[in-house]
Amino acid sequence: MKHEFWQARWENDQLGFHLAFVHPILKRNLAGFGLAANARIFLPLCGKTLDIGWLLEQGHRVVGAELSEIAVAQLFESLGVEPSIDEWRGGRRWQHAGLTVFQGDIFALTAAELGPVDMIYDRAALVALPPAMRPGYAEQILALAGAAPQLLITFEYDPAEKDGPPFPVLPEEIERHYATRHVITEGMEALIRNPDQRQKLIDDPSKIPTAVEELLRWESPVQELPRWATKDTEIGDRPIKAGDRIAMLWGSGNRDEAVFDQPEECRLDRKPNRHLAFGYGIHTCLGAPMARMELRVVLEELLRRTDRFEISGSVVRKPYHHVGVAHLPVDIVPRGFSASA
Structure with missing residues (x-):
């Protein structure tokens, strides 16, 4: 325009x-x-x-x-x-x-x-x-x-x-524009809080694509999106009428005990991992391959270029259905850095 x-x-x-x-x-x-x-x-x-x-x-x-x-x-x-x-x-x-x-x-x-x-x-x-x-x-x-x-x-x-x-x-478009950056910060926080998991990736970088899927499940950037029923149906024991607006709680689905073993744990080697971070079926996010590539590259370079990174202040999280870290202060020590140099 x-x-x-x-x-x-x-x-x-x-x-x-x-x-x-x-x-x-x-x-x-x-x-x-x-x-x-x-x-x-x-x-x-x-x-x-x-x-x-x-x-x-x-x-x-x-x-x-x-x-x-x-x-x-x-x-x-x-x-x-x-x-x-x-x-x-x-x-x-x-x-x-x-x-x-x-x-x-x-x-x-x-x-x-x-x-x-x-x-x-x-x-x-x-x-x-x-x-x-x-x-x-x-x-x-x-x-x-x-x-x-x-x-x-x-x-x-x-x-x-x-x-x-x-x-x-629509929410799907907002997700395409803004969601990936929150998974990156969430992923960095998860690596800091789970040093044993981080070390596994350092020892074997081939595990990074699997770790990306777990980070997407662990803190999906979009927790809820609306859908409208196109016909009468039933979910569980709850009747749904055509035209009803339904909240798809992806954050809840990604912690479903019937699907995931110990869902409240961040396990970067989790397989299988049938998470819903990018939706499902015909509603799967078109930007999913790009998002996966971005996350993989960030993790590869972060782990390759640093000796350690630590949280150095208060973590501020975003409210509402597009969650994520709004502020993550981090001290980073580059690989090979010497304080006496």
């Missing part, structure tokens, strides 16, 4: 996407992220949302990115403050106290320019983009904010019902 589309929306005051109240999903979920006072929250494609003023009132700092200069000007006007404005290579940077907005092309923004952030709040950015643009956007968000936890608001509806934006973004 071209820049001109959104510029025209602001110029013509076609702002049906702008809410006249603070988003209730933000108000319900912010506390669950356990942010410290004065945390820095990133809002991509922020517009002039009232959520920004509310976040500032909660004692946090906000950094936004927005294409439209009209939107940014109206945002600061609504807050009743006069910003300082300077140039950055993608546009203009507007600042006042705890609020910074990079007006211009978000794809030109770098992590160095953005600075460190403690949380991402995507209230209307991913859903504003058509399918062809969303993978590139997700890559840019990861490049800008790394492992910062994210509150992501999406819509689920049949795209045949209406044209976007906003566009429907």
